[in-house]
Amino acid sequence: MSLLEIKNLHVRVDGNEILKGVNLRLNAGEVHSIMGPNGSGKSTLAQVLARRESYEVSGGEVLFNGKDLLAMKPEEAACEGLFLAFQYPVEIPGVSNAYFLRSAVNAIHKYRGEDEVDAMDFLPKLRKEMKLLEMDEKFLNRSVNEAFSGGEKKRNEILQMAALAPKLAILDETDSGLDIDALKVVAKGVNAMRSPERAFLVITHYQRLLNYIVPDYVHVLVDGRIVRSGGPELALQLEESGYANVGTASTPTRKNASGTPAAGAV
Amino acid sequence: MGASNVASAMQTPEAYAEAFSGLEKEAAGRELAWLRNLREKGFARFSEVGFPTLRDEDWRFTNVAPIAQTPFRLARNGRGVPASGEIARFFMRGAACTLVFVDGRFARGLSAAGTLARGVTAASLAEALAKNPEAIEPHLGRYLNIERDAFCALNTAFIEDGAYIHLAKNVVLEAPIQLLFVSTPRDFPAVSHPRNLIVAEESSQATIVEDYVSLGGKALCNTATELVAGDNSAVAHVMIEREDAEAFNISTLRIQQGRAADVASHSVLIGGALVRNNVHPVLGGEGGECLLNGLFVGGDRQHLDNYMLVEHASPHCGSRQFYNGILAGHAHGVFHGRIIVHKDAQKTDAKQTNRNLLLSDTAQIDTKPQLEIYADDVKCTHGATIGQIEEGALFYLRSRGIDEASARRLLLMAFANECLDRMKEGPARTHVERLIHEYVAGVTGVIASEASQAAVGERS
Ligand SMILES: Nc1ncnc2c1ncn2[C@@H]1O[C@H](COP(=O)(O)OP(=O)(O)OP(=O)(O)O)[C@@H](O)[C@H]1O
Numbered sequence: 001m002s003l004l005e006i007k008n009l010h011v012r013v014d015g016n017e018i019l020k021g022v023n024l025r026l027n028a029g030e031v032h033s034i035m036g037p038n039g040s041g042k043s044t045l046a047q048v049l050a051r052r053e054s055y056e057v058s059g060g061e062v063l064f065n066g067k068d069l070l071a072m073k074p075e076e077a078a079c080e081g082l083f084l085a086f087q088y089p090v091e092i093p094g095v096s097n098a099y100f101l102r103s104a105v106n107a108i109h110k111y112r113g114e115d116e117v118d119a120m121d122f123l124p125k126l127r128k129e130m131k132l133l134e135m136d137e138k139f140l141n142r143s144v145n146e147a148f149s150g151g152e153k154k155r156n157e158i159l160q161m162a163a164l165a166p167k168l169a170i171l172d173e174t175d176s177g178l179d180i181d182a183l184k185v186v187a188k189g190v191n192a193m194r195s196p197e198r199a200f201l202v203i204t205h206y207q208r209l210l211n212y213i214v215p216d217y218v219h220v221l222v223d224g225r226i227v228r229s230g231g232p233e234l235a236l237q238l239e240e241s242g243y244a245n246v247g248t249a250s251t252p253t254r255k256n257a258s259g260t261p262a263a264g265a266v
Numbered sequence: 267m268g269a270s271n272v273a274s275a276m277q278t279p280e281a282y283a284e285a286f287s288g289l290e291k292e293a294a295g296r297e298l299a300w301l302r303n304l305r306e307k308g309f310a311r312f313s314e315v316g317f318p319t320l321r322d323e324d325w326r327f328t329n330v331a332p333i334a335q336t337p338f339r340l341a342r343n344g345r346g347v348p349a350s351g352e353i354a355r356f357f358m359r360g361a362a363c364t365l366v367f368v369d370g371r372f373a374r375g376l377s378a379a380g381t382l383a384r385g386v387t388a389a390s391l392a393e394a395l396a397k398n399p400e401a402i403e404p405h406l407g408r409y410l411n412i413e414r415d416a417f418c419a420l421n422t423a424f425i426e427d428g429a430y431i432h433l434a435k436n437v438v439l440e441a442p443i444q445l446l447f448v449s450t451p452r453d454f455p456a457v458s459h460p461r462n463l464i465v466a467e468e469s470s471q472a473t474i475v476e477d478y479v480s481l482g483g484k485a486l487c488n489t490a491t492e493l494v495a496g497d498n499s500a501v502a503h504v505m506i507e508r509e510d511a512e513a514f515n516i517s518t519l520r521i522q523q524g525r526a527a528d529v530a531s532h533s534v535l536i537g538g539a540l541v542r543n544n545v546h547p548v549l550g551g552e553g554g555e556c557l558l559n560g561l562f563v564g565g566d567r568q569h570l571d572n573y574m575l576v577e578h579a580s581p582h583c584g585s586r587q588f589y590n591g592i593l594a595g596h597a598h599g600v601f602h603g604r605i606i607v608h609k610d611a612q613k614t615d616a617k618q619t620n621r622n623l624l625l626s627d628t629a630q631i632d633t634k635p636q637l638e639i640y641a642d643d644v645k646c647t648h649g650a651t652i653g654q655i656e657e658g659a660l661f662y663l664r665s666r667g668i669d670e671a672s673a674r675r676l677l678l679m680a681f682a683n684e685c686l687d688r689m690k691e692g693p694a695r696t697h698v699e700r701l702i703h704e705y706v707a708g709v710t711g712v713i714a715s716e717a718s719q720a721a722v723g724e725r726s
């Protein structure tokens with residue numbers, strides 16, 4: 001069973017069809033990248049998967065771990081193990097980062113019938129992650145994302161991902177606006193979490209990120225459809241020739257012949 | 267204000283005149299000519315203007331007809347004293363002492379005397395008038411303006427009891443004093459007029475908490491406090507209105523600040539049907555600082571009105587007003603922030619911010635800044651916002667596994683915490699924090715279930 005299976009997904013926003021039949025399959029342990037021009041629907045896909053209610057699903061089906069993802073509320077999807085690192089993380093004045101993280105982890109523990117986390121265990125673990133992400137501890141006591149720089153916000157997303165340990169992490173342009181040092185730090189945080197049980201869906205505009213987080217598959221989303229899928233070399237190709245003619249050769253290819261069911265456009 | 271010249275359409279109920287002449291004969295301190303005079307002036311003024319109407323500029327958003335039309339009788343007559351078990355839950359933890367007032371009258375048996383530092387007096391005003399009237403006379407009625415507010419005039423007509431707090435020079439009181447005003451159920455609509463006098467002499471320091479609660483019944487509590495903050499004193503005053511759904515509460519806090527006095531007024535309105543919270547500081551000495559910090563949270567059909575009148579009468583003073591409102595159901599909130607900078611008050615720095623969250627389409631807020639500046643070298647800023655809980659913030663929290671009701675509560679508490687953060691840490695803040703947490707949890711519980719019902723309705 002695939003971890004995530006998107007079948008013919010159609011999504012409307014304010015009456016406009018933004019996703020026009022997306023198909024995608026991800027297995028645990030894999031890293032997939034989605035690239036595509038501005039406005040092609042990448043964030044829409046990410047937000048729909050995270051169950052943002054203002055996006056209207058007009059057709060299709062999504063199975064997450066075999067369960068109907070589209071029937072879930074955002075908090076249920078999160079508790080089932082789905083995580084979205086936002087393209088534009090939201091500022092929440094008056095709620096400290098530490099309190100927020102602990103509330104989130106506890107909510108997920110509660111959903112799974114586990115005990116609340118102990119502050120004594122939780123904080124040291126968090127501090128370790130922060131060290132890896134080269135984040136100052138003062139960010140724990142600051143309000144969530146409030147007056148964080150762009151790079152600090154992105155690191156904070158990765159910190160949340162580490163704390164919540166999801167099965168599927170969707171990173172929506174986590175690399176945008178980062179300088180190369182910050183990019184390496186974020187990539188290090190992601191790579192530290194790669195495991196056979198976990199999958200990543202990495203949305204990016206820049207091939208550069210994929211030098212550090214090497215994907216198994218690259219998909220190209222144009223105008224609400226995945227028009228092409230391939231291996232990491234596809235990203236390099238796109239970097240050179242752009243998206244203009246990408247839709248013409250749309251046979252998906254698999255990089256590794258691992259015998260897993262075909263991923264990518266069906 | 268010329269508006270008070272407008273003849274009131276509402277009558278002064280007969281009952282007030284009867285009650286007044288009754289009180290004159292038996293009230294505490296009736297042998298004091300200055301006090302009789304003060305009461306008479308108050309009653310004369312009230313008789314002249316009656317209750318305010320919506321035509322009065324200061325009362326544009328608050329209709330007191332429900333008060334004017336109710337045949338209130340003085341609660342002092344035929345009162346029953348509640349058992350101490352009934353009110354134990356209202357006591358603040360960590361208070362230096364708690365003075366209990368039942369329907370406006372001091373109840374020694376229910377109070378917790380505590381041991382107060384030398385130089386601190388916390389007593390009943392009626393007793394102080396009997397024992398030590400010369401300490402009261404220079405202050406009582408000297409600051410409160412009975413001309414501009416009919417409720418203050420009415421309160422003054424019925425001055426009899428309340429709290430008298432005195433802090434001698436240089437006295438620092440660490441723990442707060444709690445003044446607990448309990449209104450009790452009667453078989454008639456009852457009115458009480460507590461009158462408090464707080465005098466903080468030079469360089470003294472204290473926190474005073476006025477806490478209004480009720481044990482049920484239809485009641486009007488028309489309270490007034492004069493707070494005299496001497497030179498270089500530091501006084502925090504906390505007003506908590508948490509009476510039940512049938513209560514009317516009109517309060518006025520009149521603050522007179524001396525040179526370099528630092529006063530913080532914190533208002534927390536979470537109860538009552540019709541509430542008017544007047545705060546009127548006069549910065550009367552150079553270098554004074556005044557913080558007016560408030561939170562009002564209403565649901566159902568609560569009406570919560572905050573009327574601020576900040577008068578800068580001396581140079582180099584600063585005032586900061588921060589009021590946050592959360593309104594659900596059919597609640598109606600008002601924030602009226604008036605700043606007057608007098609001619610000589612150069613280098614005034616006055617700031618005013620009112621932020622509001624409306625949790626339903628039927629909740630309402632009226633917010634009105636009013637700046638009157640007669641000095642030329644001043645800095646005055648004001649701003650107001652009205653918004654809803656942000657969908658983006660809600661989604662962000664939910665996307666991390668936090669359920670919708672908890673996410674809403676978290677965002678509301680964060681909004682409320684802006685006010686709590688302006689209070690110094692200590693028992694008073696802890697007390698307020700607990701009350702707000704309980705109340706917000708209750709209000710948002712209702713909201714969350716309304717929202718989820720709406721969502722179900724849409725889907726089907
Ligand atoms: N609330 C909305 N109302 C109307 N149109 C919207 C709304 N949100 C998104 N869109 C439109 O949907 C399309 C897809 O937007 P989306 O954010 O998914 O693109 P994207 O691929 O993530 O782009 P980018 O690379 O710039 O982040 C765009 O044309 C955008 O203008």
Ligand SMILES: [Mg+2]
Binds near residue numbers: 043044087173
């Ligand atoms: Mg995007």
